Amino acid sequence: MPKIANYEIWFVTGSQHLYGPETLKQVAADSTEIAHALDASPAIPVKVVFKPVLVSPDSVSELMAAANNTPACICLITWCHTFSPSKMWINGLKILQKPVVHLHTQFNRDIPWASIDMDFMNLNQAAHGDREHGFIWTRLRKDRKVVVGHWKEAKVQDKIGAFARAALAWADWQGAKFVRFGDNMREVAVTDGDKVSAQFKFGFSVNYYAVGDLVKRIDAVSEKEIDALVEEYDAAYVTTADVRKGGAHYASVRDAAKIEAGLRTFLKEVGAKGYTNTFEDLYGMKQLPGIGSQRLMAEGYGFGAEGDWKTAALVRAVKTMTTGLKGGTSFMEDYTYNLDPANTLNLAAHMLEVCPSIADGKAKLEVHPLGIGGKEDPARLVFDAAAGPATATSLIDMGNRFRLIVDEVDVIKPPHPMPKLPVARAVWKARPNFETAAMAWILAGGAHHSAFSLAATTEMLEDFATIAGIEFLIIDADTKIRDFKQTLRTNEVYYALNQGWAI
Numbered sequence: 001m002p003k004i005a006n007y008e009i010w011f012v013t014g015s016q017h018l019y020g021p022e023t024l025k026q027v028a029a030d031s032t033e034i035a036h037a038l039d040a041s042p043a044i045p046v047k048v049v050f051k052p053v054l055v056s057p058d059s060v061s062e063l064m065a066a067a068n069n070t071p072a073c074i075c076l077i078t079w080c081h082t083f084s085p086s087k088m089w090i091n092g093l094k095i096l097q098k099p100v101v102h103l104h105t106q107f108n109r110d111i112p113w114a115s116i117d118m119d120f121m122n123l124n125q126a127a128h129g130d131r132e133h134g135f136i137w138t139r140l141r142k143d144r145k146v147v148v149g150h151w152k153e154a155k156v157q158d159k160i161g162a163f164a165r166a167a168l169a170w171a172d173w174q175g176a177k178f179v180r181f182g183d184n185m186r187e188v189a190v191t192d193g194d195k196v197s198a199q200f201k202f203g204f205s206v207n208y209y210a211v212g213d214l215v216k217r218i219d220a221v222s223e224k225e226i227d228a229l230v231e232e233y234d235a236a237y238v239t240t241a242d243v244r245k246g247g248a249h250y251a252s253v254r255d256a257a258k259i260e261a262g263l264r265t266f267l268k269e270v271g272a273k274g275y276t277n278t279f280e281d282l283y284g285m286k287q288l289p290g291i292g293s294q295r296l297m298a299e300g301y302g303f304g305a306e307g308d309w310k311t312a313a314l315v316r317a318v319k320t321m322t323t324g325l326k327g328g329t330s331f332m333e334d335y336t337y338n339l340d341p342a343n344t345l346n347l348a349a350h351m352l353e354v355c356p357s358i359a360d361g362k363a364k365l366e367v368h369p370l371g372i373g374g375k376e377d378p379a380r381l382v383f384d385a386a387a388g389p390a391t392a393t394s395l396i397d398m399g400n401r402f403r404l405i406v407d408e409v410d411v412i413k414p415p416h417p418m419p420k421l422p423v424a425r426a427v428w429k430a431r432p433n434f435e436t437a438a439m440a441w442i443l444a445g446g447a448h449h450s451a452f453s454l455a456a457t458t459e460m461l462e463d464f465a466t467i468a469g470i471e472f473l474i475i476d477a478d479t480k481i482r483d484f485k486q487t488l489r490t491n492e493v494y495y496a497l498n499q500g501w502a503i
Contacts, residue, residue: 004323007046007171009164010067010076011035013053014060014084014133023123027081028053030107034151038077043154043161045168045324046074054084060092068097075099075167075467077160080129081107082122086136093140099167099467100144101160102137104130105151143466159459165321166463172320173313176204177272181211182281184307190447191308193397198310201402202468206309209270211277215284217269218262229257233291237381238364249367249377252287256379259285260292267301274302274312279351279373288373290352290380291365294424297355303331304449305353310395314451317464318393327454328357332392332426334448337434343415344434347427348392348452352380354424358454360386360413368422385426385454387411392450393461394441401495403471405446406461407437411454426452431477440475440484471495 013031015024035050054060067073075098106126137144145163149156184192195206230253233239242249267275279288297303302316311331318329331353338345351370356363363381370378392407409428418425430437458474465472471491475484 002324003047004045004168006072007074007168008072009038009044009046009048009167010051010063010073011038011048012051012063012076012078014078014080014089014129015053015055015082016084016088017055019082019122023082024053024055026123030081031079034079034105034107037151038157038160041157041161043157044164045161046164048077053081054088057088057091060089061095064092064096068095071171073098074171075101075164077101077103078133079103079105080126080133082125083129084133086132089133089136090140093136093142096142099163099170101163102130102134102144102146103151103156103160104134104146104148105156109150109152143469145463145466162457162459163463165323165460166467168323169317169321169464170467172273173317174203176274176313176316177270178204178206178302178309178312178316179267179270179272179275180206180208180307180309181214181275181277182307183208183278185278185280188306190396190445191304191306191310191449193310195309197397198313198402201470202313204273204313206313209266211281211283211285214262214266217266218259218285221258221261221265225261226254226257229261230254233257233365236362238362243365243367243379249379252367252377253365253379255286255376256289256291259287259289260295263289263292263296267296272301274304274316276304276307276309276312278306279370279375282373282375285375287376287378288352288370290378293353294356294381297330297353298328298357303353303355305331305333305350308447308449310397311447311449311451314393314395318451318453318456318461321460321464322453322455325455327386327388327390328355328359329451329453329455330355330358332450332452334450335425344429345412345415345427346409346430346434347425349421349423349425351423352378354381354426356381356383356424358385358426358452359383359424363424366422380422381424382422383424384414385411385424387413388454390426390428390452390454391456391458391461392452393456394446394450396445396447398445398471400499401471402468403444403473404461404465404468405441405444405473406458406475407441407446407450408458408474408476409437431475432479436479436481437475439481440479443481443485443488444473444475
């Protein structure tokens, strides 16, 4: 897979002057070879760049400051080829603001049993050096990912690649702007939250813009722009006579295209990476944005319905971390269940806004009444999600911290057609089973909205939580409710105490 442009990982090796120039020269040569091999790995989505070996406190501090001030650097890989005294790392690690993978490896895979001597031992002592390095990270209470194994192994490269993807999403959040058209849906709790705390914690801002400002952009859309979008619809999706020129719903399709064009213009002008809207605030608009929101998500924008800015930001993050991977990511909502004990299923959907990147085949363009919001019938894309393993992720505000909840599911082909359900949808089986998964999600306070992905793995999302420094909860095949409850209780104590911990 081609590397994602303009981003890089710095490969940083620790050693010390004690070993002399010849040993340090060999350390640099070996580290360069490892960095080049990782750079060539298809599992790692960005360029891996070798940096000079660090042998003193000043060299560590200078490199960490340089990493902080280099936007292209999204994370570091640290490794100690030899022993590297950890006191020399303290000042540099204290100022470091970039995520880190601590790679516990060694240059050689096998011990050269017949020839091994003390020179070899002194050079190849990552088993010694990385333990010293690990101590100072733990002593400083700094989070990082530890990857263990030989650097040529695919599983090691996969783990580094997962972290790199999480770091990409984190870098994308820094300074990102998310737009709210209207406020949170009235009286709803979980979609609301502390936007100031979120900006402090995550680096993105969430600000209100009047729907009237959006309507101005929509009204300025030309007939030529509308024609071009309608042609795109006809080429990209399954269409029937009623939505084509001369059809009963053709005017609604053109109205939807006009809204999409206006939305895109507004977001580009603001420099936003995502947005929220609500059907309680559509003044001046003919219909709730349906196909426009779906297509903007497919382009990479984050989206959250009913003012859910946390999910809008999360959808953007998951889309970023899965760049170039098979599968898609969408805003999603748990909607209704099939409670047959022999085949318990979750039917997830939303009124309109489900991203076609998760579709199984070509989506169909349809126009139907919405039954909520008091506007004209909106155009939307209707499809079933592709089958396969997936994750549904919720970001919630717990008051004293943010919590990321990941639910592992298996999407299936719907067991029966749903000809009268005019929305995009996903049908899945929960892990380990419906009762456990639903109970755990509810006990954890998970939202009814999620960032649903056929591409993002639990490892990527856990890495993302580690980078963000937030609580992480997983619901998977191993989940047991008694243990899950205890984790919730223990986490409450940990995060209460963690507020006052000193280095």
